[in-house]
Amino acid sequence: MEKKLRAIAIYLPQFHPFKENNEWWGNGFTEWTNVVKGKKIVKGQYQPHLPSDLGFYDLRLEEVREAQVELAKTNGISGFCYYHYWFNGKRMLQKPIDEVLRLKKPDFPFCFCWANESWSRNWDGRNKDILLHQNYNDDDDREHIKFLCENVFNDERYIKVDGKPLFIIYRPSLFPDIKRTVHIWREEAKKYGFENLYLGSFWSFDAGVNPSSYGLDFAAMFPPNEIPLRREDNYIGYVLKKLGIKLTVKQKYNVYKYKKLVDYCCNMIFPTSYLLYPGITPMWDNYVRRRNGGGRIFINSTPTLYKKWLENISNKFNPPSAEENFIFINAWNEWAEGNHLEPCEKWGHQYLEATKAVMKKYM
16 A cells, blocks of 8 residues: 655744733744844854745734645645643633634644643743743643543544544653543543544653653654754863853854754664654754753754655654554744744745655655
């Protein structure tokens, strides 16, 4: 049987002003506020990342969301994985997704990933200054899954595997008892007529963990997180830091070669004892979120290297069933992490065209 694959692009629904951001960061703040502050500080770095076709968009606009889907559909993307933010019943960044649900448009498959971290002021270096704390308890587990079953999972566009809604947890290790949470979720979902849930996690902070130890069905790679690479271009800075010597601005950042990331992932052997979905990133540079240091910069990324990586994992991955056939792309529009398929001033449509060239063989 001919192999079919579905490329799912991770989607950040942040690009619109809202009350809390106005209070924390100043009126009108969105991710674009950080993006335009990008500057090149090391050789081979691409900064600033500036959008081309879609401009500095506002995700409250229906025409923007439609234009995004048109770009995705025509370039080999089979669906979006929207980040979902839930803090004990308080939802954040929900306006664009609520409109997608209310209008039943765009007509494009989607799933959710619960970004279950507490929010802190890490953009300006104050990691311990908590803005929204994430608490876990049985009652909240039930309220959360009820909300999803009643308002999200029942959408005909929602991605399901054999009828089971696909739901991803960003960091399962943060739960005090993730197996209990998963048990509650599965039992509550059955009350809404779902046979079960199809649950997984990203290998962002939990690389190498068998998902069954969390009670989950799968894991998915989330590069470049948890990929063991040596700091190459910034190795001197790394040594100086260890010696307690004051660093220059450039030495405060962790600089890697994108080609090394591609080579590592192309040579990676996938586990056979559990299901790990492949993941890929077109580029990465979160300097604009970490302007005081500590950010990670991958230099010399190109559409050609990205295409080589995507071809490799698409060829190697053998789906265990017809519907368990996902490849996750990190990301569609993480502009402040220098990580996007959306067209930019430097590369135009080249990353989208590379995605299309590979994925059309498997659609």
